[in-house]
Amino acid sequence: MDETTRQATRQWTLAQPAVSAFIASVVRDFRDRDDVLQNVAVAVVESYHSYDSSSPFIPWAIGIARRQVGLYLRRRGRDPLVFDDDAVACLAIAFHEEAQERSHALDFLQDCLGSLDGRAKTLIGLRYRDDMKPAAIASQTDMTPNSVAKALQRLRDQLRGCIERKSMEASV
Incomplete structure (x- = not known):
């Protein structure tokens, strides 16, 4: 080819x-x-x-x-x-x-992911890069599966908010 x-x-x-x-x-x-x-x-x-x-x-x-x-x-x-x-x-x-x-949203997502701190970045990486479920993440992070699921939900909310803010800033 x-x-x-x-x-x-x-x-x-x-x-x-x-x-x-x-x-x-x-x-x-x-x-x-x-x-x-x-x-x-x-x-x-x-x-x-x-x-x-x-x-x-x-x-x-x-x-x-x-x-x-x-x-x-x-x-x-x-x-x-x-x-x-x-x-x-x-x-x-x-x-x-x-x-x-959607292309802009992906760019904003990259920026927002870059602003995450160590533990948040680790949780997001394990979940979405490594495709691990909360139970498997819990075993690697000394957390309970429930606390991993809640932390991931908070991180998704945080990322969604960040993308929305950046989107609003870009449209002004």
């Missing part, structure tokens, strides 16, 4: 959930959704050479998905419940905006 294909695959892996959600919002039949998603994946890899790496990848991939959905809808034109091109365009814009918001 050459480096361009490798890069396209990496980018697609990150974009696929947003693109899949966009397709699912328009294409009702799950088998057709899978076919359209597969066509989009092929088109993304085949068109990757035209992608401008200075712009966000997800909106570019959603643009390709929009064209593939348009082709699908034209083939299914006899179906009375098919969206028109304007509705699909509106959905593409909405998914692009949502993807940007």
Whole structure:
């Protein structure tokens, strides 16, 4: 596999959930959704050479998905419940905006995680990086499973609040 294909695959892996959600919002039949998603994946890899790496990848991939959905809808034109091109365009814009918001939230999460102290960072790391349950974390931290669960809940609340504050600050 050459480096361009490798890069396209990496980018697609990150974009696929947003693109899949966009397709699912328009294409009702799950088998057709899978076919359209597969066509989009092929088109993304085949068109990757035209992608401008200075712009966000997800909106570019959603643009390709929009064209593939348009082709699908034209083939299914006899179906009375098919969206028109304007509705699909509106959905593409909405998914692009949502993807940007989620991207910002992930950036804010990274900042908020960086501000945690030692024990909090350890608990979050054991739970989400190492995928340990509270009982297993308790055995490693001299805490009870119940106190681990409560501490994790407080940390999630703290992180949510931090993300919301940073989001409000960014929008001002």
